Amino acid sequence: MAVSKKKEPQLFPQIITDNQEISPGVHLIAFKRSTTFSPGQVVKIGIDSEHPPRIYSICSGNQEEEVRILFNIKEDGFLTPKLSAVIPGDTIWVSEPYGSFLATGEPAWWIATGTGIAPFYSMFRSGVDANKKLIHGVAHLNQFYFEDELEWAMGENYVRCCSRESSCNVFPGRVTDYLANLESFPDVKFYLCGKALMVVEVRDLLIEKGVPYENILAEIYF
Known part of the structure; x- marks a missing residue:
């Protein structure tokens, strides 16, 4: 019997709207929100459709017009140095939000x-x-x-x-x-x-x- 592999989430192009270096080596990038999400969820992000994406937590409110992603540059990494250099108008590849690390109204x-x-x-x-x-x-x-x-x-x-x-x-x-x-x-x-x-x-x-x-x-x- 064949064992089914877990399907990787599909990535969609998103246009960068902002890129701020909010601390040395730490960036906050943004793109327009195109779907709903629950606070605490993550997305997979790639710089193109060929290289493996990485997982990042969403760093914005679920009613805001933009989705923001916070990350620090890993000098020996492939993705974060390239992400840190994006400018408004550039395209990145992003999955739909997912994950179970979710907020509740409880203390x-x-x-x-x-x-x-x-x-x-x-x-x-x-x-x-x-x-x-x-x-x-x-x-x-x-x-x-x-x-x-x-x-x-x-x-x-x-x-x-x-x-x-x-x-x-x-x-x-x-x-x-x-x-x-x-x-x-x-x-x-x-x-x-x-x-x-x-x-x-x-x-x-x-x-x-x-x-x-x-x-x-x-x-x-x-």
Whole structure:
């Protein structure tokens, strides 16, 4: 009996409308929204129809006219250096949105590192930030993307952790250091988004602190 292969999502041409370098080596590109999506979903993006696409979280609200994608340039990679050089009018190839890392109206903690903040910013921009706490960990202060907007809207529920630089109202250390210093955790869902090592470390720490495994949802960034 033949084993059916999982069908890869089809890619469609999209015209770039904007490309901003919002931090050194970190870009936010945009194209017109042509379909609906749920905040937290991802798309596959390619620079052409020949080379393999990569997966990126949507970084915009689901009612906005444009879809935005946040990424950092990987110097040894093929795709991100080319994506960082696109200009309005250029064509990229994008799949329909998909994925199950979805926001709900329930209270939750959102825990991210680096560009892993993208799905949570999409949730925030889609209006599902009530009763949410966002913890964002970075190495340098200029990597707190969208911080002015998030701090104004979320107040004390927006926690910044910086491991290599210090500033007032910023926790001095990694996300895991911040979480390890907490004595207790609420009975809510914990959404984790970042590199695999961060996700594993935070998940293990939460479980050690008594958070049920089924209350932890993760999206790994490569």
